[in-house]
Amino acid sequence: MTATTLERPARSAADLIAREAHYGARNYKPLDVVLTRGEGVYVWDVDGKRYLDCLSAYSAVNQGHCHPRIVAAMTEQASRLTLTSRAFRNDQLPAFYEELCELTNSHMALPMNSGAEAVESALKTVRKWGYEIKGVPEGQAEIIVCSENFHGRTLAIVGFSSDEQTRGGFGPFAPGFRMIPFGDAAALEAAITPNTVGFLVEPIQGEAGVMIPPAGYFTRVRELCTQHNVVLILDEIQTGLGRTGKLLAEQHEGIEADLTLVGKALSGGFYPVSAVLSNSEVLGVLKPGDHGSTFGGNPLACAVARMALKVLVEEGMIENAERAGARLKGSLASIRHPAIKEVRGRGLMLAVELHPEAGGARPVCEDLMARGFLCKDTHDHTVRISPPLVLTADQADGISEAFEAALRR
Numbered sequence: 446m447t448a449t450t451l452e453r454p455a456r457s458a459a460d461l462i463a464r465e466a467h468y469g470a471r472n473y474k475p476l477d478v479v480l481t482r483g484e485g486v487y488v489w490d491v492d493g494k495r496y497l498d499c500l501s502a503y504s505a506v507n508q509g510h511c512h513p514r515i516v517a518a519m520t521e522q523a524s525r526l527t528l529t530s531r532a533f534r535n536d537q538l539p540a541f542y543e544e545l546c547e548l549t550n551s552h553m554a555l556p557m558n559s560g561a562e563a564v565e566s567a568l569k570t571v572r573k574w575g576y577e578i579k580g581v582p583e584g585q586a587e588i589i590v591c592s593e594n595f596h597g598r599t600l601a602i603v604g605f606s607s608d609e610q611t612r613g614g615f616g617p618f619a620p621g622f623r624m625i626p627f628g629d630a631a632a633l634e635a636a637i638t639p640n641t642v643g644f645l646v647e648p649i650q651g652e653a654g655v656m657i658p659p660a661g662y663f664t665r666v667r668e669l670c671t672q673h674n675v676v677l678i679l680d681e682i683q684t685g686l687g688r689t690g691k692l693l694a695e696q697h698e699g700i701e702a703d704l705t706l707v708g709k710a711l712s713g714g715f716y717p718v719s720a721v722l723s724n725s726e727v728l729g730v731l732k733p734g735d736h737g738s739t740f741g742g743n744p745l746a747c748a749v750a751r752m753a754l755k756v757l758v759e760e761g762m763i764e765n766a767e768r769a770g771a772r773l774k775g776s777l778a779s780i781r782h783p784a785i786k787e788v789r790g791r792g793l794m795l796a797v798e799l800h801p802e803a804g805g806a807r808p809v810c811e812d813l814m815a816r817g818f819l820c821k822d823t824h825d826h827t828v829r830i831s832p833p834l835v836l837t838a839d840q841a842d843g844i845s846e847a848f849e850a851a852l853r854r
């Protein structure tokens with residue numbers, strides 16, 4: 446290093462960005478803000494500037510950044526016991542199972558780490574269920590998925606993505622998946638065959654730009670899956686745990702999935718914790734040795750997740766998501782500006798879609814960043830707004846005021 450390099454403050458934003466670009470794989474293009482601290486809905490950058498986080502790490506920090514009760518549970522457990530592997534039992538896992546199943550009205554749970562692992566686990570389990578219980582001939586199981594889906598980044602999952610960048614260059618892919626349009630129950634009915642074992646779907650497609658299916662869609666999906674003995678797998682990794690103003694988004698539709706996938710906010714953003722929840726006997730097909738994970742169900746993850754669920758419920762965050770979300774959606778929808786095409790969403794899972802000629806969502810996000818609000822653009826013309834569920838009414842109003850000001854520029 447030259448003398449001038451050494452004289453630069455070691456942690457300047459420009460320096461950190463340069464090091465990241467030099468040493469890191471370039472699979473992301475983040476906004477150029479380098480964060481160092483978070484508390485509640487706020488995060489601070491290395492220069493001490495405060496921002497309101499309108500992304501919540503894709504709904505992983507529903508409980509707000511660094512929630513003190515989760516910090517306490519995590520540090521207490523971290524100094525006691527972190528990992529035993531499932532070769533031995535630990536005293537946190539049974540309580541985690543019990544609390545998670547009682548809260549979500551599930552019979553059984555399978556603990557994993559990332560969301561993608563929960564999805565993979567569900568796919569493996571429904572195939573096995575198909576062969577052992579439904580009687581599908583070996584090797585013939587079919588799983589139906591939706592176009593514009595997002596279920597994670599593993600090989601099996603990207604193989605059934607409809608997004609060219611997600612799939613491109615990563616083949617060959619696993620067979621046994623069939624794709625239908627999202628929100629089209631007739632297409633599901635037409636795609637089901639005697640070998641169909643599962644239908645994997647998001648209640649609201651988040652990464653696709655917060656796409657809400659037509660009213661009655663999930664009622665019909667539930668009927669079709671029951672009628673044809675197909676396991677309904679709802680990926681609630683983003684919609685679940687309060688984000689849409691209900692514990693699970695399926696509750697808006699008055700249905701129950703057979704398998705429900707949760708992750709992200711299951712740990713309040715502290716640690717990767719995910720789970721497959723089973724409302725029928727599907728998880729029962731797994732026998733010792735069929736599936737596993739070194740870190741899945743570890744005592745640290747369980748202690749963190751137990752507290753993350755507890756604060757979500759005890760501190761009224763789910764109700765607040767509904768209340769603050771309605772207020773924010775209402776004030777965004779009342780902005781009179783020709784760039785706005787649509788404001789949509791449920792609870793605090795919101796998006797503003799701009800007209801294509803408005804110049805794109807990224808410049809709006811950059812303007813919002815300068816004003817102290819961190820939002821994420823998606824699919825060129827849509828800005829997603831999903832702040833932590835502890836958002837106050839004043840903070841909600843602040844977001845829509847900043848959004849309007851950013852559009853007027």
Ligand SMILES: *Cc1c(COP(=O)(O)O)cnc(C)c1O
Nearest residue numbers: 559560561595596597680682683
């Ligand atoms: C984020 C997400 C996943 C993948 O979770 P990872 O923890 O990133 O593997 C899967 N499904 C949905 C709907 C998601 O939003």
